[in-house]
Amino acid sequence: MYQETDRPQIHYSPSAGFMNDPNGLFVDDDGLFHLYFQYNPNQTVAGNQHWGHATSKDGYAWDNHPIALAPEKAGEGIFSGSIVVDRNNTSGFFGDDVKPGDRVIAIYTLNTEDNQTQDIAYSKDGGYTFTKYERNPVIDLKTTQFRDPKVFWDEQNSHWVMAVAHPQSYEVGFYTSSDLKSWQETSRFSGGLWGYQFECPGLVQIPIVGGPRNGEKMWTLLVSINPGAPLGGSVQQYFFGDFSNGKFTANDTAVRFADFGKDFYAAQTYFNAPQGQAIIQGWASNWQYTQVAPTARGDSGWRSAQSLPRTMTARWTQYNPMYNGYQLSMEPLPFGTLAGAELARPAKSNTTVQLKGDGAFDVRATFAVPADAKNAETARLRVKTRGGDFLDIGALVKPGDPATIYTDRRKAGVTFADTNSFFTDRASVAVMPLRRDPADAKSDQLIDLHVVVDRTLTEVFAQNGTVSASTLTYWDNNEVPSSLQVGLSSKDITLESLSVKPIASTWKHCASY
Structure with missing residues (x-):
């Protein structure tokens, strides 16, 4: 296993089945990377969506764990989402016997034939096993187009912030909550390239390198599009801007892509990344051909890998001889002794x-x-x-x-x-x-x-x-x-x-x- 000639040797891939979006990325208090991912354990095509789970000490050498979240009924799917560590027990799910670093909460989309809702589940063992909240959903708009929540803690305002896609109205909705259970919508953002629909948004602050704001942080909004990429299929765009009072405002109207290749999508940043870094990881495939990739035949084999984990900065760059500005810069995490x-x-x-x-x-x-x-x-x-x-x-x-x-x-x-x-x-x-x-x-x-x-x-x-x-x-x-x-x-x-x-x-x- 894992020695097939067509299997990448330093990128994560499932042992069998079909994998797509990275989900719930976080780094725990021991420095362990947790990668969850959209996963169909029974077939090599999308469907029957679960959350798979793997961990790594360095972002490269991964150990597999049992499925973290699974649907309970036929026709349901556990779609994309994120994970936070609720250190201060804002949710009330945890007793004093649970270490602050083990108070893990998953926020995800429950997909059914006639609805998409935002649900939560909590873990008392650091993200290995989860209990679904008995009063789910936490947000229900009675629509089939509402998914992929990415949540972070807003230090300045002492509350949780969610970015979530309204895919076919081309909007990213922003919500706030004090306890991860009750959410209030604060604004919506739309811009950039639309394609067919928006998916997998995420808002993060990344370090700035060079230029007039050197050493500061840049609010960066990630939005994925599928289909509708310039090369066809799926792609991820990003916006630099400001986030205040629950509203994201882009610095300009430019369309910028995170990756100019065809095989980088739905990338998400790690919650609690070490040393103030912004670390991102994406799905290394494209919806136009991923379900026929030759790494599988029928229901045997595997399909898809995740990208290398990458550090992100906003780097002062010369766009042309008359214009300088900030541009997303990414580099893989160091390989260390693997090299x-x-x-x-x-x-x-x-x-x-x-x-x-x-x-x-x-x-x-x-x-x-x-x-x-x-x-x-x-x-x-x-x-x-x-x-x-x-x-x-x-x-x-x-x-x-x-x-x-x-x-x-x-x-x-x-x-x-x-x-x-x-x-x-x-x-x-x-x-x-x-x-x-x-x-x-x-x-x-x-x-x-x-x-x-x-x-x-x-x-x-x-x-x-x-x-x-x-x-x-x-x-x-x-x-x-x-x-x-x-x-x-x-x-x-x-x-x-x-x-x-x-x-x-x-x-x-x-x-x-």
């Missing part, structure tokens, strides 16, 4: 690195183009199998134009792609090159690529993490990546640095309880 010794540190030229390990690799590359370059230049990282399939991650730098960061999976296993019209080949995003001397616009242009390759799932972070892309690749003939090729268009673009480290499989010591 092995360098596989190669080659010279500044085209080169090939043999990928030896368990199938997961941490790749960091920086490319430089002279400021006075006359021609368009390209730099490419090609992840290749022995059979010749390949995934390209690269950059195009044109004089006087923004650079383009791209992913191209059209040759990364053609069997699945040829049978699914929605498995979009390519994705790209425009960025401003970094400068060797940030204060000198005439200094060399730099492209920074951080790529995490994990068998069938690759995540790209570029330009200090201000753009990211999550990309699935279903390699032919059960192969895995075997080499990394660096390709440069001419001598005018140079490989400044390259680091390639194997990452050890985290499934070797996985426990199931």
Whole structure:
């Protein structure tokens, strides 16, 4: 189990069945990450929704636990939601014998054929077993389109705040409560790209890096869309703004996406993340093809993985030569001792690195183009199998134009792609090159690529993490990546640095309880 060639080795995936949205993310007082997730334990397609549960000491090596929340009647589903730690027992569910850090409450959507309500359940053992509140639901609007509550504690006003989707009116509703049982609506927000419907909202404060607000926090509203993404299917957008008096106000009307790849959706932040960090994790798939992914055949096998856990900041960024502003920046949590010794540190030229390990690799590359370059230049990282399939991650730098960061999976296993019209080949995003001397616009242009390759799932972070892309690749003939090729268009673009480290499989010591 967990050693299949198409299974990622450092991303969480279920042992069997179908998984989608991450739910109830929190970090307990012992520093243990708790990941709950939408889960169908009996089939490899969506339906019969439960909350699965896994825990990890570092966000990478996960242990499986029994199902945390299950429907009680036929036709019901435990849909997406969140978890909080009710340290001060505002809910009244806990006696003095329950440690403050073990006072865990899940807030979720109960889905039935004719209604969606917001319900709660409480745990006295730190989130392993739950008792559903006998007076559920806590919010009932008598509608089939009302779901995915994300709750946090508002320190300034000493109450709980819920962000929840009104999907097909394209609104995020905000509610407040003193006890997690009685809720009052305070406002609604609508904006950005609409698509077909809104899902899985979340409001969080993230650290600000650089610019006039360096060191402060930025209110950030996450909203998922499905279907209706520019590349098709599902996508997540975000808004920077202000939250006061129960109302979120966006700073501007811009549409910004959390990830320019096709396989990042319904991402949620961890409650009680350590050291003031904002840590986010998303579902690494897309509704256009997830239910036919070749990791399962019929009801045997498994489908879907979660993204790497990522830290979030609002980073001061140059959008174009005339505009600077804040942009969401994400980077994976450090791999620590999972990362092995360098596989190669080659010279500044085209080169090939043999990928030896368990199938997961941490790749960091920086490319430089002279400021006075006359021609368009390209730099490419090609992840290749022995059979010749390949995934390209690269950059195009044109004089006087923004650079383009791209992913191209059209040759990364053609069997699945040829049978699914929605498995979009390519994705790209425009960025401003970094400068060797940030204060000198005439200094060399730099492209920074951080790529995490994990068998069938690759995540790209570029330009200090201000753009990211999550990309699935279903390699032919059960192969895995075997080499990394660096390709440069001419001598005018140079490989400044390259680091390639194997990452050890985290499934070797996985426990199931």
